[in-house]
Amino acid sequence: MDMDTENDGLTFRLDAGEKALFASIAPSAAATPINEAWLHQRLVDAGYGDLECRPEAVTTLLHQYNNGMRVDDIRLAECVDAHYTISVSPDQMQASLDITPARGGDPVTLDQVMAELDELGVQVGVLSDVIEQTVAAGSAVGVVIARGLAPVAGEDGYLETLLPDVRDRRPHLTESGTIDYHDLGNVTVAHPGERLMRRHPSTAGTNGITVKGDCVPAHAGKDMMFAPNLSGVAAAPDDPDILVAAISGQPVQVKGGVIVEPVYTVETVNMATGNVVFDGSVKVRGDVCTGMTIEATGDIEIEGVVEPATLEAGGSIVIKGGAMGSLGRKEGAHHLIRCGGSLSAGYLQQIKAVAGDSIFVDDMVMQCDLTAVRHIRVGKTKRGHIVGGRLQATYSITAKVLGSPNRVATLCEIGLDPALNEQLHKLGKQRGTKEMQLVEISKLLAYAKQHPNKVAPEMLQRAKASMKALYGEIEVLRAEEDEISRKLQLAQQSRVTAEEAMYDGLTVQSGSLKYTVRGEHGAGAIAITEHGLGLVPTEAPDDATDR
Structure with missing residues (x-):
């Protein structure tokens, strides 16, 4: 193709065979000097703007043209074919296409791309429509043109409770501020042969496949096994995945299963x-009189009232009537209510109580010493007053009214659970020990790799098994550390809340921080702020953070 550009003596010729553009100069007395920009514009106007100019040829052409010298067929520019690359990801789960556009040369063709995929062994998940569209566009950066099928992990096994009212003594996965008074119900009794729990097996999952057709094994779900030595239950004769009651008693859900505890029922507990002292749960239909003691490995449930007495339960304690102790009197030091679960009562007066979970009181708490690992909540359908005494909880203390107009000294302590810090330190130490063991095994395996004849196969096999076990144990410890760290973080969000009023004489402490209420206030809360403990708005129940 020849083109005479505005009779300036400069012509271009595209040689398809050479894939090159040639330029010729016929000197003209009327020609004016030109520069590189002028030449580039001429190439654009002639339809050759995409070609790759040869810098040395451009310099020569400009020099000879501006000096009126004749030039015949100087190789000015090259036609550059489109370039493409197909990349397979390291995990071979996808292939991507990059196309550098042609500059006057040949474009990439669909056949070229498909042939390259075949050569690379890509045979699964090829996206033909995407390839056609991308090739037609002539340019691409990282366009995915083949996708493997990712494996689907198996589901973990789990345990299903078959009775709706089974009491739950498992560690809580989340600490919820929502108050649940289900413990105020009657004791559920299971009878021999009654089905209590079903074990659902894990699933294997679905294997994946790479773009090259290789199998990607799925991670199988973790099996959930019944814990050993579950008392009062047995496997069903026709189904080993179902637990049935072996005795009559109270079913209690525990970690890894369910147990059935014997229930001892008595009308009253008095001198007569x-x-x-009972290995199981105790139900008292009436009252517990002054000076008496009830100890149970399970729950204690009392229909009536409790006079100054001692109650100790491995599970929860429910006092439907209420309890009046002798705190502040000489004999008060000998009376204590302690439980591993939650304490629920109609009212508490001059009581010393310690709960491994939470304390729920329907009416009033007056001049008590109460400690709960999680929450203290006073007031459901009745007055909901806390007057005097000391209350300590990690996450929250909530009542309708805190303190009294008479300025009775009332101390609330929140956000402090030394046991959590101690447990976190212990877990970190255990994990550190196992990680050191892992380092030593790694050194042994590295040595065995370099000197395969110097390490016995049996030792190598044991080392690999130990390494696998250690990885699993470290993972469990890290999960436990994360859970405790989360709880400690939640403790920093702890608060004392008055839903209706708080009075002068109320003091709130959190570690070294202290806040004393001055005057009378309406609804409000005291929590840790950037300036220390201070008054903050109350949270609506639906907006409260689960703790």
């Missing part, structure tokens, strides 16, 4: 009946 004597103290009650």
